[in-house]
Amino acid sequence: MVSSEAVLSGILTVSILIFFAKILAGLFSRFRIPAVLGELSAGMILGPSALGAYLVFSGHSLIEISDFVLFFAEVGAILILFSAGLEMTFAEFRAAGFNSFIIGTLGVVLPFFSGFYLTLHVGYPFTSALIVAATLTATSIAITLKVLEELKKTGEMEAKVMINSAVVDDVLGLAVLAVVVSVIGVGRAPTVLEVASKLTTILLLWLTLLVVVVLTVPRLLKLLPKWRVEGTDEAAATVICFGSASIAALLGLSPIVGAYAAGMGLAGSQALKTVREYIEKINLVFAPVFFAVIGASLNFGSFSPPAVTLLLLLVAAAVLSKIVGCGVPAMVLLKNRTLGWRIGAGMVSRGEVGLVIAGIGLTSGVIEEAVYAALIGVVILTTILSPILLKFAYRAPRREKSKS
Numbered sequence: 001m002v003s004s005e006a007v008l009s010g011i012l013t014v015s016i017l018i019f020f021a022k023i024l025a026g027l028f029s030r031f032r033i034p035a036v037l038g039e040l041s042a043g044m045i046l047g048p049s050a051l052g053a054y055l056v057f058s059g060h061s062l063i064e065i066s067d068f069v070l071f072f073a074e075v076g077a078i079l080i081l082f083s084a085g086l087e088m089t090f091a092e093f094r095a096a097g098f099n100s101f102i103i104g105t106l107g108v109v110l111p112f113f114s115g116f117y118l119t120l121h122v123g124y125p126f127t128s129a130l131i132v133a134a135t136l137t138a139t140s141i142a143i144t145l146k147v148l149e150e151l152k153k154t155g156e157m158e159a160k161v162m163i164n165s166a167v168v169d170d171v172l173g174l175a176v177l178a179v180v181v182s183v184i185g186v187g188r189a190p191t192v193l194e195v196a197s198k199l200t201t202i203l204l205l206w207l208t209l210l211v212v213v214v215l216t217v218p219r220l221l222k223l224l225p226k227w228r229v230e231g232t233d234e235a236a237a238t239v240i241c242f243g244s245a246s247i248a249a250l251l252g253l254s255p256i257v258g259a260y261a262a263g264m265g266l267a268g269s270q271a272l273k274t275v276r277e278y279i280e281k282i283n284l285v286f287a288p289v290f291f292a293v294i295g296a297s298l299n300f301g302s303f304s305p306p307a308v309t310l311l312l313l314l315v316a317a318a319v320l321s322k323i324v325g326c327g328v329p330a331m332v333l334l335k336n337r338t339l340g341w342r343i344g345a346g347m348v349s350r351g352e353v354g355l356v357i358a359g360i361g362l363t364s365g366v367i368e369e370a371v372y373a374a375l376i377g378v379v380i381l382t383t384i385l386s387p388i389l390l391k392f393a394y395r396a397p398r399r400e401k402s403k404s
Contacts, residue, residue: 010068014289021288036146039288043295065296076290080142081256082241083279084163085263087154090214099333100161103326104168107347110325111136114317128371130180131361135375136318137173138354141166144346147387158339162346171257175202177357205251210261213244217265233271234278298380302373311374315381322347342393349386350379
């Protein structure tokens with residue numbers, strides 16, 4: 001059982017992070033800087049390895065990234081992805097499906113091999129290179145979505161392709177992680193057949209979950225008027241969101257991709273407007289915690305000279321591999337260079353899945369603290385760079401006609 005002291009400490013940390021995240025978000029917005037960077041910066045400033053180390057009252061730190069706080073952050077990630085799903089019906093997903101699958105797949109392959117061979121080249125062992133490579137595959141859908149919302153571009157065709165590609169990217173990234181963990185466990189490289197089998201299984205699991213949710217949720221909501229009281233739609237949406245996230249976790253997937261499927265299931269329902277307004281209000285609390293915790297995860301004390309060198313090389317590889325791996329295929333498939341550049345820029349940010357993979361590498365003893373610090377630095381820096389690149393990409397006039 002969690003002690004009352006741990007709960008109170010967690011509540012205090014969450015409250016402080018939300019307060020300062022919203023202040024910095026407002027300040028950044030005033031200077032036309034994406035608000036999400038303000039929320040991220042709040043975590044970096046108040047994190048345990050920065051100002052948070054000096055915020056002590058009665059012998060207790062005011063900022064502690066405990067399991068309680070991480071729980072809030074995970075809820076934030078789930079709700080952000082649920083919100084993303086609400087913006088896309090299943091019909092729209094199918095329309096963008098082929099393009100998204102190709103873009104998302106290449107957005108995994110190129111970052112993986114670039115990260116793997118780069119890490120080996122600078123002298124780190126095979127197992128460390130695998131964890132680094134797996135971390136670079138992930139795309140932060142939450143970061144991309146937040147910037148698209150600020151730019152009021154979530155309804156654009158390229159935004160839908162971008163979000164779908166990021167979902168495919170994360171699903172495949174988790175499949176890659178499963179393969180990497182099995183390689184580390186048995187101490188041998190898997191065969192091509194084993195890799196293909198694992199990737200196909202995980203992707204089919206997610207597609208099955210998506211179809212089941214899309215087919216059942218609208219029917220369930222049609223039954224609700226018989227028992228309707230105030231808040232019925234909101235309560236049902238909450239159950240569907242977290243229920244789908246839990247099922248995804250039981251299937252070995254990330255809860256966030258389950259939440260995305262739940263959002264798509266509700267996107268075509270008559271309760272969409274009510275649910276969207278409800279989730280927007282909840283996200284005012286939970287989303288800032290998620291972004292602030294990412295920032296607070298950075299330990300400035302772990303940056304030795306070799307770690308800084310690795311960090312800079314990996315950031316370059318992370319940015320270029322997504323722009324080339326996602327942007328170039330998008331240019332070809334959509335027959336539009338501007339849209340391809342936007343999609344490539346939107347896929348640069350790593351986030352929640354990248355942090356999970358890096359954390360597994362550290363806790364399992366596969367990577368050392370310096371490598372972990374470099375990976376956290378990659379997540380932070382790409383999270384900062386992606387909104388800047390995406391805003392810059394949307395400044396370019398859209399003159400070419402694209403084909404979906």
